[in-house]
Amino acid sequence: MAFERILMKHVDVPNSTSLSVYKSDGGYEGAAKALQMKAEQVVELVKEANVRGRGGAGFPAGLKWSFLPAERDVTYLCVNADESEPPTFCNRVLMETDPHMLLEGILIAGYATRTTVAYIYMRGEFIEQFHIMQKAIDEAYEAGYLGKNILGSGYDLDCYIHRGAGAYICGEETGLIESLEGKRGWPRIKPPFPAVEGAFRKPTVVNNVETLACLPHIITRGVEWWQSLGPEGSFGPKMYCVSGPVNKPGCYEGPMGISVRDLIYADEFGGGMRDGKKVKAVLPGGFSMGVLRGDLFPKAPDGTVDPAQDYDELDARLDFDDVRRYGLLGLGTAAAVVVAEDTDIRDVLANVARFFAMESCGQCTQCREGSSWMYKMAQRIRGGAGRIADLDVLVEVTQNMGMMPGESICGLSDGAAWPIRTIVQKFRKEFEQHISAQAPDAAAEWIRRVNPAAYGLPIAQGRAEVMPGGTFYRPDSEPDTVEA
Amino acid sequence: MPKIIIDGQEIECRPGIPVLQAALEAGMDIPHYCYHPGLKIVASCRLCLMEMKMPHPKTKEMAWAPKLFPSCQTPAKDGMEVRFDSDAVRANVRHVMEYYLLNHPLDCPVCDKAGECYLQDYTEDHGSAASRMVDEKQKNPKKDIGPQTLLYSDRCVLCSRCVRFCDEISGTSELRVINRGSRGEIDVFPGRPLDNALQGNVVELCPVGALLDKEFLFRQRVWTLKTTKSISPVDSRGQSIYIDYNEEGIHRIRPRFNEKVNEWWISDEARFGWKHVHRDDRLNQPRVRGSDGLVPQRWEELPEFLRKRLADAAKQVSDSVAVVLSPMMSCEEAWLLAKAVRDVAPQAVLFHGFVPVVGEDRTFPKGFVVKAEKCPNRRGIETICEHLGGNTANWGDFLGMASSGKIKAAYVVGGYPNEWLTSEAVAAIGQVEFLVVQDLFPTALTEHAAVEIPSVSWTEREGMFMNCDGLLQEFERALNPLEGTKADGQFFFELAGNVGLFRAKKVREEMAAALPVFADVFIPQELPEHAH
Amino acid sequence: MAWRTIDRTKVSPEEMGPGLSAAVREKIQAFFPRYPTKQAALIPALHIIQDALGYISLQAMEDVAELLELHPSQVMDVVSFYSMFWTHPRGKKTIMLCRSLSCELMGGKNVRDALVEKLGIKEHETTDDGEWSFMTEECLAACEHAPCMLINEKLHKCVRVEDLNRILSDPDNDKLEMPRSDLFDAPRTAQT
Structure with a gap:
């Protein structure tokens, strides 16, 4: 049975960004219905449906709302449209094809949380999308879906777009709030959580674009419909992104829990690999969640899952829980970038490491220093001057940076550590092959050039020791849920 | 008072403080950079992480949580158990x-901080001798950021204490972190230097x-320095x-913690208010006017000479002897001098x-x-x-009567660090027949003085000052009196007819017996040994 | 001093660069009612300034600080944090090329090398004729169109090396093809 597209229902509809097209198809009916209800009822409904945030951490949206203090005069809603996790672009697609769906979601969430002003924090690189969204907001104001006394309910809501200016960390909810306040996007220490003290020190809700876009449909179609999609605990439709050398890179909608293999190979999704190549690796949840081995590797016998073994891992299902069995941090943004068999894994490592080195906000020491150190090592490894010891040091640094989610102020440190650790661990054989194929003195020569002071030390000759007692990792402990 | 368990040891702590502060106050050496009790908590250095017992999510039994928590950001709550x-x-x-x-x-x-540097100390205690970093080091520039301060940003650990100080304490916001990630640096806006009345504190704040x-800069290695507790005489606080x-x-001069006055900070005035101590033109011998003007006199002969001359003056008109007690004097000195003069001239006016x-x-x-009032006592x-x-x-009456x-x-x-006499004052005081002047530097009164006695700076004396809020605080001597001089207290002690060494504490006991307010000397809390 | 120290205490008028015009100030002030604090208007203000001047000069930072009741260092702090803001003059058109993994896998590196060769400039530089500036960005969130790049406001998708001549010579290669909101102007270079 073909999946009925919900969030992307207007992707192929001409002029889909206009209010008239959106309304012709039941648009704003969810909001109208919600505004007839009591705000608490809307919160209860969303809680009951168990809508988990689409931003990456999967925190239940209704629960987040219920953290707001009962007594409050002002509440802000921040819409996280700072879609900067590579290679994620589903929010962009949603905003440029169906801006009113987001606005309707904002209206429902705003009403449920008694929000007075909603800020859409949109990344600065979204320029077309800004103008599309702004036009939609203007239309919505004119039609009375925003502004004073919306649909005669007595509820007032203002909605503004706040453009970012190029900083990944502003996708972290408190980094976003700081940036909204006109400061550098340094995440705040928690507690207090934004629900209690957020933007401008007032109670604030931060929700992702896709999460909000789900709301109108839950209101109109009901909780039962919502829970009929996807596996237990991961309900609802999900927008998946797939990019890299697949035949049909793009954004696709499906139920939660499709397999990575389907996302790459199924006709309704990625449509297979270009030139029939095999998949070496997939980063299936955005960079931060880690890497899976592709079908270049043999299939595991009788479906065993063991991230320590070199088996094909494409059967991982993209929902909030299954991916963790494969050593991933979580579902993330469900945006997969596919690496083909002929790509050098060292390039992947260097690209990922550079991203986090450039985007670390620089507040916590591990993340600031660790990410740039890892990038320097990754660069050297890519440059053909790696050492086996570097692989050990890399893994050790990631273990300190991301021992457990929540040890640094925000989750970026874990997000930086996880992919690098999984890349090095899962593709260690390939790294070792590359290193052993290098000229014997390649690493020493490189080091002599860039850091003469270190050249004389034993470490330059590749004899780095992992610090005694230096690794702390308890695979049996469960990571906490992080809000992001 | 909440009780918490740190490393198996039960500790009682002040309510509401972070675990880190409680641990430091219990004498533990917990490494930390960004935390400072006087500044907002940012929890960014991640050095003070600890393990904490939490209820297990499923069994609800108390167990060590799998992740680490920043102890600076976690308030100490009664019954909690943590470990470092x-x-x-x-x-x-x-x-x-x-x-x-790494960088x-x-x-x-060649670093001034060496010897009192927490990067050195913590590396010694917890670090490793060799770096495993073999790649290119990032070299951040050295910057001139203000009239008094340099920033060697290659040494910076980005704890952001200085930035928070300028935001929260001085309220001037000159310093900021610029750039992102490992490219981060502290900087000022070009042409807007770090220049406020409290700016020097960032130097000690910097770990x-x-x-x-x-x-x-490059003046001394800190381990060659001796340290004395003192009170700044630059203003009345x-x-x-x-x-x-x-x-x-x-x-x-560095700030000393004082919870009632200056907390962790001092003003730049206090910090740099010692230059006059080493001025070349300090008076360094007592002189008495003879037929050829002022001629040097031996210290030993002065007390007797002065007592006699003052007594003689008092015999002419009983209230014609005046003592001007400078607010730069310590309480003990003023007490001794007043008593000494009243001893020979009972009607002397104070x-x-x-x-x-x-x-x-x-x-x-x-x-x-x-404070606008620039004297300590x-x-x-x-x-x-x-x-x-x-x-x-008061002083005005004195000038009128003179x-x-x-x-x-x-x-x-006198004893003021700067020129303090107006020409009117000099003219008025010049009318006094027998004028004894005790001061740090030659003044316009020298030519009218019958006796000129060198005073010494507060760093060469000991005693107590009562600040503008009535708080009595003691200061200790750092330097020996300049060659040829005598500590003021010692001289007054002798002038009062005593033999032997002046001890401020002894005089204080005598004063306290007469006037209980002098028994109540305020001693600020010592900061925990490992706090910084 | 034993080694070179940068003097940050002084600045010459040339280094300060151009300030804010009345029109720009007015545009910034229009954002004030949106936020409970003036400071919150800083990032929109910086976009407006960059659209007008091409970059954010020191004088502009001072001016906007005054307008928003901040210390200029706070403005510098924010400007330096966000990668889209330039603190030195840009050419008329700025190419922002994505260098993230999807684009790299799809040939982004070749595009980068070809661009660098064609323009003869490195990152954050401007061609001598003042026409082009070049930077790379971590991800433009258009991975399905990899490799992609922005020229000022317009996104160019699936850029191949052989397309570059055509793209660069198109006079409308930086124009949005949609009705635009008047909150932000199209970028233009600084009026000198």
């Missing part, structure tokens, strides 16, 4: 220390050698300070000395005050005069 003495915590500290040294230059031999005082000195003299006032009081955002002098009773009057010729003999004490 664990493999996970040690591994974290070791790693973080390694990160700090840090190995320039301790490493990134922020440097130009005055102290009596900021607590440390004087760092050695046989070459004073090298710098005058409060000149009180210098510059501008108006300045209050900074979190309540730090720089006006209240002390007033209290003593009031207690001793008899004729007392110019009208009512005063036959006067003992005038």
